[in-house]
Amino acid sequence: MFSHLPPLNSIRVFDSAARLKSFKAAASELNVTPTAVSHQIRGLENSLGTLLFERKTRAIELTEEGEKLAQVAYLALQQLSTVVSELTDTQTTLTVSTTASFAAMWLVPRLEKFHQLNPQIQVVVKTGEQLDDFDRDKRIDLIIRYGRDDGESLHKIKLVTETVGAYATPRYLENTPRIEDACLIETKWKNQDLPSISWDRVVAGKIDAINRRYFDLEHHVIQAALADQGVALVSSLLVETAIKQGWLVAFPNQPRITGLAYFLMIPIHNAHNHKVRGFQEWLINEFVVA
Template identity: 55%
Template sequence: MYPKLPSLNILRTFDAAARLKSFKKAAEELHVTPTAVSHQIKTLEEGLETLLFERQTRAVKLTREGELLSDTTFSVFRQLTYTVNEIVDSKQILTISTTSSFASMWLVPNLDTFYDAHPGINVSIQTGEQKVDVLRDRRVDLAIRYGQYDPAQPHTSKLVTEKFGLYAAPTYLDKVTTLEEAQLLETEWVNKSLPSITWEALIKKSHPDNTVRRFDQEHHVIQAALAGQGIALASSILVRNALKYQWLVPFSNDTLPGEIEGLTYYLVVPPHNQRNKNVAAFTEWLSSEIQKSLA
């Protein structure tokens, strides 16, 4: 019926090598040897009478024909997975890439409402400060980015620009009532391209004797505040749950602003997932929940 169609096993091997841009990683995923992967790719290329990969010293790169076939195999295998999952009534997995702080302080605490609305979808979260290239790494369905948002950047949409406020544990403020007495907590970004949001800029020279403790993750700053170690300069988005349960409370001072503008959370959805119903369900839920965080 399909006389020129390569075997499903060879196409599966090609799909893995194309997604991972590596014969070695494809072999690990498929539990075969790199030699077996190389042999099957060569067989496929000979059958199609065209090169699908450019072999480089420590990597492989898709040719134009390889990119064309990769787009098709990815779509076909994903659709097959969705169909089989639907038949056996198993849960589908949505893989999200985001920062450690957003995952631990906002996304995970709020996921129950997503699962209540979409019990057939499981969310897998990948965290890290290094950006995953979601346009190429098809193991990730979408990314929640943090930083300075450029509306001209393709495949992105703005979620929210946060505010930074001053927060501390109630027990800490029972002991420390003035800013002069307080230990100050802030984030020193790992990504040096991000603009600094610091106590020094906020208090200028009016309180030069304060001790400032710095962490390279926002959630470490918040955890330190929860442990009663000082007053945190932190995102109003990330402290939402701590404020809800009154584990933290706002700190007010007549000489300081209540809140200052922070950075922006935005979505990156690759073109091949623009019409994915699970991605659409998650992004709709995320936008709605983020707006509730502002209320």
Template identity: 50%
Template sequence: MYSKLPSLNSLRTFEAAARLRSFKKAADELHVTPTAVSHQIKTLEEGLGTRLFERQTRAVQLTRDGELLSDTTFNVFRQLKDTFNDIVGSKGMLTISTTSSFASMWLVPNLEKFYRANPGIDVSIQTGEQKIDVMHDRRIDLAVSYGRYDPAQPHTSKLVTEKFGLYASPTYLDQFTNLDDAHLLETEWVNKSLPSITWDALIPQHERKDKRPNCTVRRFDQEHHVIQAALAGQGIALASSILVRNAVKEQWLVPFSGHGLPGEIAGLTYYLVVPPHNQRNKNVVAFTEWLFSEIQQSLS
């Protein structure tokens, strides 16, 4: 019945190389040499009578047949791993990609709630400001992305659209007398594809020449650094209502308004990206259901 199937070892080698897009990284994961990986792939290709990879100088790319086999092997080995974990009582691992600020200011502070509801799942968080190609990077199960949301983009779901406001520590505001003397803290995005959100946007266009304060502006390349600076009493932060929610709830930060400035301006959107091959994964489903619920509760 299974006489035409290649060896399990060659399929395992192929799955690692396809997922990591690298023979060398696959060799490191499997504790063998890159030559051994290359030999296993070549034997598999000869047995199938087709090329699975296009070899390039420093990378490999899957062919159409390679993509087809990769989808199958990835799902099969993941199902095997999940079954073994269920049998022996081991925890499943879920790898999430998101921004550094969302991870540190919202996800990590709330993650214990997910663990209490799902004791059989561990979460690994990978952060970065540039979008990861989660559709093809099999090391990532799902992404919480940030930016302008396009509902026509496939395999995405809107989580929440933030507002940007001004926040400061009560101690800083107790000493505050004049906006011209303030230190205003804002983010200069590492990801240049994001539209800039600055304190200057708080002032209506026709009033900027006459009413622009002479306050000192201090910029950070991470929004959570802006919030940490505000928590340390270093100034007034222009920050996401989502990311400061815990700090405001604990009254470590309080909203700042007045002086002719609006309370809030429109921000950007957090949205989920779940590749098709992970949409029925029980760990992914459990996390996404918890995330939507927790976001909505935090807004109420």
């Protein structure tokens, strides 16, 4: 029935080269030589009677036929991997892409709960401020990102809209009870597409001379506050653990403002993946009980 199909190994090699857009990178991922990858691709092209890649100087690009095969090959290999993992009950990897601050201050402190419920799934957290491309790196299973609340879509699920408040250590608050005397710490986003959330929105017109300090990541702002350096203007979501532990307290008489939203994004090819759906359900439940 399937005698006309090429060998599975050649499909694995092709999938790697297609995802990474490089024979050399594919060789590294598969622990073989670039020559071996090239031979596998050439053999696959000969058996199919068509070119799958355009070879250019120091680069390769998929042909139209290559694009078609790449989409089907990845889905087939992923489905095969999922079923094999279920049958053998072996550990599988779930790769989550998110921002460094969300990972450090919210996700990682809670991951032990997920591991206890799903010991067979190893969660790998990939951090960065720019949105990853699902099509370029299909090893990413899902993305958690922060931005404007522009609505949900089929594969974009809103998790929560944050509030932003002022937080300091009890010791700093005792020594500096007036906001007018405090060092005010805030985030200047690396991602220029994000709207600014500044102390100007909180203390505008109330303080003539403001002592300011800036960091480009929210968890650096929180760490500065934890080190008694000032009052942090940050997401109440990201300081939940510090509040529960008594390390930070809300600075009194300072208003909270509405921040941005966190979204979960799932690629179409992972919409029915059991480990992705399990992580999605756990994540949503964590926000509900929080």
